[in-house]
Amino acid sequence: MFGKSMGVIQVDGLVKSYGDVDAVDGLSFSVERGELYGFLGPNGAGKTTTIGVLTGQLRPDSGTARVLETDPTAEPIETRHRVGILPEQGSPPSFLTPREFLDFVGDVRGLEPDRVATQTDVWADRLGFESKLDTLHTDLSRGQQQKVMITQAFVHEPDVVFIDEPLANLDPLVQEQVKQFLVSYAAGDNAVFVSTHNIDVAEEICTRVGIVADGQLVTERSLDGSDGGDGGDGGDGNGRGDGIDSDESLLEIFLERVEDADVRDAPSLDRLGAESKQ
Numbered sequence: 001m002f003g004k005s006m007g008v009i010q011v012d013g014l015v016k017s018y019g020d021v022d023a024v025d026g027l028s029f030s031v032e033r034g035e036l037y038g039f040l041g042p043n044g045a046g047k048t049t050t051i052g053v054l055t056g057q058l059r060p061d062s063g064t065a066r067v068l069e070t071d072p073t074a075e076p077i078e079t080r081h082r083v084g085i086l087p088e089q090g091s092p093p094s095f096l097t098p099r100e101f102l103d104f105v106g107d108v109r110g111l112e113p114d115r116v117a118t119q120t121d122v123w124a125d126r127l128g129f130e131s132k133l134d135t136l137h138t139d140l141s142r143g144q145q146q147k148v149m150i151t152q153a154f155v156h157e158p159d160v161v162f163i164d165e166p167l168a169n170l171d172p173l174v175q176e177q178v179k180q181f182l183v184s185y186a187a188g189d190n191a192v193f194v195s196t197h198n199i200d201v202a203e204e205i206c207t208r209v210g211i212v213a214d215g216q217l218v219t220e221r222s223l224d225g226s227d228g229g230d231g232g233d234g235g236d237g238n239g240r241g242d243g244i245d246s247d248e249s250l251l252e253i254f255l256e257r258v259e260d261a262d263v264r265d266a267p268s269l270d271r272l273g274a275e276s277k278q
């Protein structure tokens with residue numbers, strides 16, 4: 001159904017401004033099934049805005065976006081029905097319990113009640129919040145709420161999932177479980193799109209990353225070895241790895257490329273999880 005050049009996420013020349021701020025400024029990339037795509041960039045690079053457009057929450061000024069061959073601007077409800085979304089600042093409603101919230105999300109996403117119940121149990125067991133299923137969210141910790149938010153993104157087993165900072169507030173043990181889950185979920189012929197500042201995590205789990213600065217893609221990199229340093233993404237041996245040594249770490253590439261892009265707000269190394277490498 002999807003040709004080689006047509007990704008399940010397909011972005012071409014996307015532009016989105018807020019007043020005179022060009023948040024997304026001519027962005028093009030595509031993500032295919034089986035990929036865990038890392039979207040890396042400093043604060044204000046345009047990552048959240050891009051996810052907003054791809055999930056039918058924001059209308060682009062120009063350019064096109066397609067998710068599972070659907071236009072999220074023209075058909076936002078259809079798009080959201082078919083994808084999973086873990087928003088950056090999202091938290092579950094304080095006045096509902098995890099079970100009630102997941103029942104609600106499952107219903108909105110068109111899942112049979114039995115299936116929701118099964119999925120809820122599987123996820124509560126996987127992430128360890130079984131004992132909290134009937135406790136109001138207001139009485140859960142930030143990390144426990146994050147587990148519920150991760151669950152709601154996957155409960156309907158979507159083909160494409162958009163995740164903003166997946167590991168926020170999670171303890172190291174759960175972080176490990178979530179990382180392994182994301183890898184296996186993408187490998188199961190799905191596409192997982194992860195926006196993060198955490199370069200180490202991206203390097204560890206992503207099959208490919210795109211580095212974005214000032215609303216533009218400054219480089220893309222395959223991390224699963226398929227690139228072989230010869231521009232595997234473009235297939236012309238002259239892809240986006242130009243001028244970059246294939247032995248360079250992702251952090252080095254990031255700093256080099258973001259600096260080249262002359263970003264207004266210099267990235268905080270702290271925020272990028274890079275302090276240990278200084």
Ligand SMILES: Nc1ncnc2c1ncn2[C@@H]1O[C@H](COP(=O)(O)OP(=O)(O)OP(=O)(O)O)[C@@H](O)[C@H]1O
Binds near residue numbers: 023042043045049
């Ligand atoms: N609602 C808005 N109104 C005006 N400007 C906005 C709005 N939302 C975002 N911006 C601006 O657009 C630019 C891109 O913001 P965006 O949130 O997409 O970046 P980001 O890469 O997700 O950043 P962070 O990593 O800090 O979350 C920034 O300069 C931001 O200040």
